[in-house]
Amino acid sequence: MNMKQATYSHHWFLTAGECDATGRMPLTLLGERIIEVATEHANALGIGYANLVTRGIGWVLSRLSIEMTSWPGINDTYSMTTWIETINHRFSERNVMIADASGSPIGYARTVWAPIDFKTRGLADLGPFSEGLPTADLPCPIERFPRIRLGGGNLVRSEYTFKYCDLDFNRHVNTVRYISLLLNQWPLQHFDAYCLRRFDIGFARECYFGQTVSLLRDDSGGASLCELQRGADKVLSARFVWEEKSAGDEPDRD
Amino acid sequence: MNMKQATYSHHWFLTAGECDATGRMPLTLLGERIIEVATEHANALGIGYANLVTRGIGWVLSRLSIEMTSWPGINDTYSMTTWIETINHRFSERNVMIADASGSPIGYARTVWAPIDFKTRGLADLGPFSEGLPTADLPCPIERFPRIRLGGGNLVRSEYTFKYCDLDFNRHVNTVRYISLLLNQWPLQHFDAYCLRRFDIGFARECYFGQTVSLLRDDSGGASLCELQRGADKVLSARFVWEEKSAGDEPDRD
Structure with missing residues (x-):
């Protein structure tokens, strides 16, 4: 997938071994999946690790907010759909919709990503990487951070x-x-x-x-x-x- | 995939965020993937969590041996192919071949799984779950535990x-x-x-x-x-x- 598509989706199957002691998806795995789907979309848009590293910069997650109405359990299929809400030279706001096997939303996430300079460890400028990217105006009915x-x-x-x-x-x-x-x-x-x-x-x-x-x-x-x-x-x-x-x-x- | 196939494969993409401080796949993730592919194959064979739980038993990993000649790095694709080497009422020996993007082996794993009784927490008998399953005699050139x-x-x-x-x-x-x-x-x-x-x-x-x-x-x-x-x-x-x-x-x- 190399076209600059405004949304990106990924489906997963939740194995027994991935569940927590209550038999549900743990918050740690949910966070991991949100970072994974964001990374995959960024890669597909040409703003992933391989692209940014050529200028000595990389994405770091600055803020993450998650709101769930229900959590996947053992052997459930779930999916995430992500899109960029806003992007400028300094940061990007990326949202995620989490859905159950039928595609109905069971939660949403708001993320804020910023580029850091690998050498100085300070905030960097995205420069041309922030230009020409598709954003989407899809519902993300949870409050900001x-x-x-x-x-x-x-x-x-x-x-x-x-x-x-x-x-x-x-x-x-x-x-x-x-x-x-x-x-x-x-x-x-x-x-x-x-x-x-x-x-x-x-x-x-x-x-x-x-x-x-x-x-x-x-x-x-x-x-x-x-x-x-x-x-x-x-x-x-x-x-x-x-x-x-x-x-x-x-x-x-x- | 519901046919009783002797081998099962899964491909993954290694994101930057999944890598350790040396930029390589960590052993923890390798272990997680081995458990994941074993679980997926067991599910496909009708001996997964959903099947065993009906008799109050479940698989636990008893032994794991891994030998790697090289480790995937950031943005590498890798795959695992798994098969049952032996299975009886008391345990199952399942092997895994780990391959790079070209399909060449970069490592192997040997696993031993045993059923436990959820109530007594003691070892259980697989009974009919150990019968009629396909095994494979593929190379797994690493020593046993x-x-x-x-x-x-x-x-x-x-x-x-x-x-x-x-x-x-x-x-x-x-x-x-x-x-x-x-x-x-x-x-x-x-x-x-x-x-x-x-x-x-x-x-x-x-x-x-x-x-x-x-x-x-x-x-x-x-x-x-x-x-x-x-x-x-x-x-x-x-x-x-x-x-x-x-x-x-x-x-x-x-």
Whole structure:
């Protein structure tokens, strides 16, 4: 597929081994798939890794917001359709519609991507790569990335040091591994009792091998607000909106 | 594909975001793909999750051995072809050939799968599921799973407690997360200097949420031998055979 098509779709089959302890698609895999479909579309549009690397730049995911009405279970087929909403020299807003086997939407994602310079690690200019690309004006009925501000009250705090498996080809910590780190704050019973309806994550800084970060969490409002800090610097902020599960949400296991 | 075909193949494209810090396919993803292609073939043969769950049993991976001559890099296409070598009431030996974009083998894997009873968590009998299945006698020129016995000398020791993202639909720790835990023992420079040629992992016991394990490593021989223990019990043993990288092994990054 080398034509500059405004939308790009990919179908997957969710294997048992890919599901979490509740028998559903985990948020980590959903994030991975969103990055995969975005990468495939970018490659098809001539703005992928192979193209940008010729100018010493590459895409990094800056913001990700996901809202799901239901989650695929074991042996379900699902698909994602992605399109560029806006693109300029500095960033690109790309949306994703997640659908069940019948093609009905079960969720949406909003992503913001920015180019970084591999040498300086600073933000770069897309230059000609941002020109002549097809955008689409399809519905993405979820809010943009919110303002995430933790209260000063009873924050839950933990520490973590990044390891080899946390890194990707950019030699920095990968988005999906940050998501794992955030999810691993809760006990298993939390995931049995609550379903994730909305997730937001926004990055301020990169992290590298061996760095130790502090994870702060504020559960005092209607959602779980998180901030990852390295020393006094903010690395990322995130928000989880949980919904209590009803009996019907449980996949059949026996 | 619902015919009982003796071999099953799947092709993938390796995105930049899936690669490790050295720009190559990580062992964790290779393990994930082997499990994926095995699952897809089992589903096609009528011995997948959906079939076995009707009798309250499911497959668990008992042993995995991988030998690679080269590893896919960013934007490479690769494929896996899998077949059953032997199957009986108690276990199944399934092999995998990993090929590059031209179809030439770049590695092989041997896997041993056993059925467990979801209620008792003990080994089960496959019964009629082991009958009438096609096997293949294709080349798999790598040794079977070896005997792994750590020396008593200078063992490297660390501890880990399992968290939500370590679990899969079986509500036990997933194979791929054990592999992450093992890989995370080494600093990034190790992966820059050495290439993994052979990996073996064999499971003795399941681990569950919140359990703490000790990881022991013996580097005194020509390979790294590892054992994971929960109290006095062995959970798994593993072996990594490393090879010093030559300049030609480096993917081009700039």
